[in-house]
Amino acid sequence: xxxxxxxxxxxxxxxxxxxxxxxxxxxxxxxxxxxxxxxxxxxxxxxxxxxxxxxxxxxxxxxxxxxxxxxxxxxxxxxxxxxxxxxxxxxxxxxxxxxxxxxxxxxxxxxxxxxxxxxxxxxxxxxxxxxxxxxxxx
Numbered sequence: 001x002x003x004x005x006x007x008x009x010x011x012x013x014x015x016x017x018x019x020x021x022x023x024x025x026x027x028x029x030x031x032x033x034x035x036x037x038x039x040x041x042x043x044x045x046x047x048x049x050x051x052x053x054x055x056x057x058x059x060x061x062x063x064x065x066x067x068x069x070x071x072x073x074x075x076x077x078x079x080x081x082x083x084x085x086x087x088x089x090x091x092x093x094x095x096x097x098x099x100x101x102x103x104x105x106x107x108x109x110x111x112x113x114x115x116x117x118x119x120x121x122x123x124x125x126x127x128x129x130x131x132x133x134x135x136x137x138x
Contacts (some may be wrong), residue, residue, distance in 0.1 A: 022093040031096040034084055038077050038103050042110070045073045063134070067118040071111050078107035 021027075053064025085100035125134035 020092055022088075022091050022096075024095075027088075027093040027095045030088070030093060031099040034081075034096065035099045035103060038081055038107075041077050042074060042107065045070055045077075046110075066122075067114045071114045071118070074107055074111055074114070078104050078111065081107060 049065060049067065049070040053062055055062040081100045081104040085097050085104065088096035088100060124131050128134075
């Protein structure tokens with residue numbers, strides 16, 4: 001007669017055993033949902049920057065706000081993507097890790113590219129204050 005065996009109450013074994021993976025449906029759903037939310041946040045932040053340089057008055061000269069505070073908001077999205085990737089890695093959610101890593105890399109590219117553009121614009125305005133896009137120009 002075989003008696004049923006109960007699973008151990010506590011497994012203290014360590015080693016390189018297979019880690020359990022998250023449910024694929026939940027993993028894909030979480031990855032796509034986070035990707036959508038973070039992309040929406042980036043569109044809103046960069047859209048607000050574009051709208052800062054928009055004016056319906058054809059006689060008025062408007063320059064866009066400096067990018068620095070908008071880049072800080074994009075950096076916040078990058079930090080959230082990295083934190084989500086770390087949490088997903090610990091949970092074994094491979095798809096979410098990949099999507100959050102891609103989002104973190106893309107936001108870092110946006111941050112470094114925007115910082116380069118803004119510093120170039122500031123250097124141009126220092127060298128030639130009457131240039132297009134400068135407060136003294138146009």
